[in-house]
Amino acid sequence: MRHSFGPRFLLVLTATVGLALAGCGSTSGDDEGSGNAPAASAPALHDALPESIRESKVLTFAGDSHPPYRTVGQDGKTITGIDKDFQEALGKVLGVRTEIAIVDNLPAALQGMLSNRYDAFNGPVKATAERENQFDTVTWMTTRTSYVLPRKAAAGVEDAGDLCGTKVAVTKASISAEQLAHLSDYCAQRGEDKVTPIELDDTNATVLAVQSGRAHAAATTQASAIDIVKQQKDLTYVTQTEEQGATKDNLALFVPKTSGLGPVMHKAFQELFENGDYARIMEKWGLTDVMVEKPLLNVATSER
Structure with missing residues (x-):
């Protein structure tokens, strides 16, 4: 039985085809490439960023097409969604401009970070002890x-x-x-x-x-x-229920462990919890039932 494609998914499909033709690596900056960065609301956290990010004032996130986290526009560059909202909020805390580089899938995002092409990936990615051997994780929501x-x-x-x-x-x-x-x-x-x-x-x-x-x-x-x-x-x-094998998974932001960004991003997320931006964004997207009380650093390793 065939069902008609809705306009939202046709839009994303068109963008995906365009990206495939143009190649990966399209980015979406908060200021349309102007290079402007907001003033840091937490100057101490800005100062704790790696030197390369402080100098460029740009934090680059990998991101695959995954509504409602990331929805790619018809131009193949414009991105909206939960991830974009959180990145903009984090950028204001850290005093940097955020960009999203479109990748095909999760393995491409993880390998790209290890190859220093991207600074972070905001998921949704499950925090596991195995992954925390290479990445620092900041859990900010759960899911089933x-x-x-x-x-x-x-x-x-x-x-x-x-x-x-x-x-x-x-x-x-x-x-x-x-x-x-x-x-x-x-x-x-x-x-x-x-x-x-x-x-x-x-x-x-x-x-x-x-x-x-x-x-x-x-x-x-x-x-x-x-x-x-x-x-x-x-x-x-x-x-899926627990009886059917489901677990309540911790979804996290990932950064390479060698970058030193983990503790900084954890504290930046704490700022979003304290200033109300976290609750505002989660409520905007109807995700109050998967909120956490506080961001958790490397939860899979700490729970072992």
Whole structure:
């Protein structure tokens, strides 16, 4: 069964095709390339930044197309979303201009940071002890994996367990891919067929797979599912439970451990919690149910 593509996802798809033709590395600066940086609201944190960032007054984030965190405009450069809002707020704290370099997927973002092409990646990325061997992480929200599917196909699907034996589109190397594997194990334990994953580069591709009938559902973060069904009224979602193998994952900002940015970004996030910007941004995007009480530095390692 085919479902019509909504304008938001056609817009992102067009931008994605344009980026593929033009090559990766397009950026979006807060001041449209003017080079202007805001005055730091926390001068001590600005002074604690690496010298190269202090001199350039630019903090470069990697970012794949992942609404509502990052939505790429039709021009392939303009970016809106939660991530953009947080980056602008962090830039005001640190006294730098922020830019987003578009990458294809999570592995490209992580490797790009290790290769010094990007300073940070604001996720959504799960903080794990393995990743914290190479990166400092600042957890600023939590999530559970949800599954988006057409309303017309949702008859009889009361929870994620009803997706056993179906094809589910998922972003490769993502939190959702990990949770989908747990769901498959849950299905097998019940004597049902496992879920067949269709691994794709980004969230937009997974939603398009659902709308085209290639996949029965798309696995994504809870925040992304909330945004998708808000934009696409013909879609709905179910959320994976702990019984079905779900865990409440810590989502974090990542910076290379060798950069020394971790403690600085942690304190910058603390400023956003204290000045009210954190709550304001989360409320703006309807994410109050996945907020945390305070930002946490290297939570996976500290919990071991």
